[in-house]
Amino acid sequence: MNKAYRTSITTHVNGRLYVYGYDLVDLAQETSFAKSIYLILKGNMPDKNSEKMINSMLTIAIDHGVEPPSTVAARNVYSGGSPLQAAVAAGILALGEYHGGAIETAMENFKKYLNLGTKVMLNDFNQSGKRIAGYGHKIYETDPRTQKLVSLAKKFGFLGKYVKFALSVEDVLSKGGKKLPLNIDGIFAALLLEMGFNPKVGKGFFIIARTPGLVAHIIEESLREKPFRRLTEKDVEYDGPRPRK
Template sequence: MSDTGQESMTRREIGNWWSTGVIRIAPGEIEPRGYPVQELIGQASFVDTVWLMLRGELPDPRQSRLLEAALVAAVDHGPQAPSIAAARMAATCGVGLNSAVATGVNLLGDVHGGAGQQCVELLERMAALRAGGAPVDRVAADEVAGYRARGEYVPGFGHRFHPRDPRRDPLLGLVGEAVEEGVVPGGPLESALALEAALSEGRARPVPMNVDGATAVVYASLGFPAELARGLFVLSRSVGILAHAWEEHGSGARIKGPLPRSVLAEYTGPPTRHVPADRRA
């Protein structure tokens, strides 16, 4: 093989190593999913572009509206959220803004930030059972009974702070409208409402959906895989994390810890004691 042929093969091999269907880049050309970026600018919203990058096509405006509502709903929940508090503390420690944001984002795991993904997985599991002919109320009751038997929380329901999450009703209302218009299927909403009813049965105080459950209904209805539900939550919450990190950055505070300086953590170890004399140098 000639040197020119060998060089051509090497270039193809290198190009194939990072081959992607997400974007085409060439000198003077940028095409996310095949669309020239200059045509997207001013014509597609940021949410449209999120959909395009993840799904490969531009969304219907009604799909875009529903996705945007879910992203707006989960933007922030104040410094009592660990991801927000951590970002604010990091911002007072001399790190850059990007590091402060990364600190908050890195706290979004299975317990704090993962319930939306887990709820979509639950809705997908219920959909499979319903496809086999099981009635939704029975499926929901069985799922709730299973979580209770394992001593686990049903992901996406109840809130430690809000008796009724104020984000639930508007999100589910938009999903209901989209179902009526034929934009999305009704299965995820029906399953989630059945879970809510099963959780509240026999209780004086109901257990309504929280933002994780309501956004899970949105993401499942729009056909996003469960793992992307967490990714979309991270994208949304990153905005709140950024805002809090920037505010704290401007406060002038230094080394802000989890407790005010006047408050000390309660000590639960042994009382004050002294090193035995025979161990002293």
């Protein structure tokens, strides 16, 4: 067979839809949204504890205030007069390697260095001068979301080799006296590995979790704010040439 598209996710049989073999209509009645997200990203049903873990992860990342780059981008694009879908897309485009988009890289790192050990990992990164995905935070010395997820991981049976490794790196990681905590991307990476997800899921997982927050911010922007956000001159430092002929 040589058809244009191949998929193993969803099919139609006699007018009904089946996601990985499960009747979608039955899923709508019997499963939570978190469970369905696990199913569609992984191809199998989570057990009770995996469902609870995934649900906590999706919930804890749903929003982080108006300040992060993705929220500012979404609200500003809406404020320029573009429609909601453009503003959501703008917010998602801001989820890069420094903000919400570090999970895939962190998963690859944890897989690579699990057996090589913390010392080798830190040596390699020290030599390359690159930032270690999943560590550091603008405002937290210890990320309360990470702490909560670690305690839930213990409760639900996911405090395994990847979470322990991620924490062992956090224990020794600092820069110029500043602690670089295991951040939400880092703990997501470790937990997704514990649950057997492919690293390719990483970026998408954060997008799925944060999109409801972005939509909420855009709706709030539309209901409460005037169009055309603009920085004032006092927010801007000009250091180019003075007026000249």
